[in-house]
Amino acid sequence: MAGLRLGILISGRGSNLRALIDSCNAPGYPAEIALVIANRSGAEGLKYAAAAGIPTQVIDHTAFPDRAGFDNALDRALRQARVQLVCLAGFMRLLTPGFVEAWRDALVNIHPSLLPSFRGLHSHRQALAAGVRITGCTVHYVRAETDTGPIVAQAAVPVLAGDDEDSLALRVLGAEHRCYPEAVRLIAQGRVRLERERVFIDEPASPAAILINPPPTPADL
Ligand code: GAR
Numbered sequence: 345m346a347g348l349r350l351g352i353l354i355s356g357r358g359s360n361l362r363a364l365i366d367s368c369n370a371p372g373y374p375a376e377i378a379l380v381i382a383n384r385s386g387a388e389g390l391k392y393a394a395a396a397g398i399p400t401q402v403i404d405h406t407a408f409p410d411r412a413g414f415d416n417a418l419d420r421a422l423r424q425a426r427v428q429l430v431c432l433a434g435f436m437r438l439l440t441p442g443f444v445e446a447w448r449d450a451l452v453n454i455h456p457s458l459l460p461s462f463r464g465l466h467s468h469r470q471a472l473a474a475g476v477r478i479t480g481c482t483v484h485y486v487r488a489e490t491d492t493g494p495i496v497a498q499a500a501v502p503v504l505a506g507d508d509e510d511s512l513a514l515r516v517l518g519a520e521h522r523c524y525p526e527a528v529r530l531i532a533q534g535r536v537r538l539e540r541e542r543v544f545i546d547e548p549a550s551p552a553a554i555l556i557n558p559p560p561t562p563a564d565l
Pocket of ligand 1: 354361
């Protein structure tokens with residue numbers, strides 16, 4: 345366990361945090377978790393981090409008079425831990441433009457939709473209402489406007505007949521747990537280049553697969 349020093353920000357369950365912890369524990373993974381910060385003392389994810397021997401901090405946003413004060417406290421803690429890449433993992437606080445700018449190109453988020461579709465809250469509800477056949481998740485660099493920024497990685501997930509928000513969220517979450525560690529690996533390996541607000545990845549691993557949902561029957565092919 346060594347490499348790019350990650351700071352993970354969570355608000356709750358922390359299943360994406362757990363996926364990152366598992367990856368960082370795997371031999372040869374090019375990143376390590378220096379610090380986990382939660383804005384709620386009850387965030388369940390804190391337990392995983394503590395059990396894995398990772399330093400944790402609770403920075404309770406309600407203890408600060410304004411967003412800037414809270415974000416300054418985050419910034420101080422992250423810098424003290426010598427964090428190099430901040431990963432938002434179910435962190436449900438909007439960050440100030442000042443914080444986002446201070447961590448520009450060193451701050452990533454995972455969002456449970458194929459951005460730029462379905463930004464903001466309730467992305468699965470939005471996907472179901474729109475009737476899309478394929479949704480997914482996106483890991484992206486964070487910019488001041490919520491759920492925008494250069495896209496590092498996405499995973500596609502089918503919407504199935506009979507899906508409700510919970511069943512769809514669960515299927516997308518499985519994809520998130522693969523996508524986030526993979527995106528962080530690419531960044532930590534120095535293979536992600538940002539040019540004019542687009543991400544270019546050196547040596548793409550494999551040609552893109554074609555996804556169609558529902559799949560064509562053999563007779564159609
Ligand atoms: C994940 O689905 C993540 O994509 C989403 O919250 C969930 C957190 O789950 N994030 C957002 O909606 C941010 N806009 P987790 O705590 O188990 O990782």
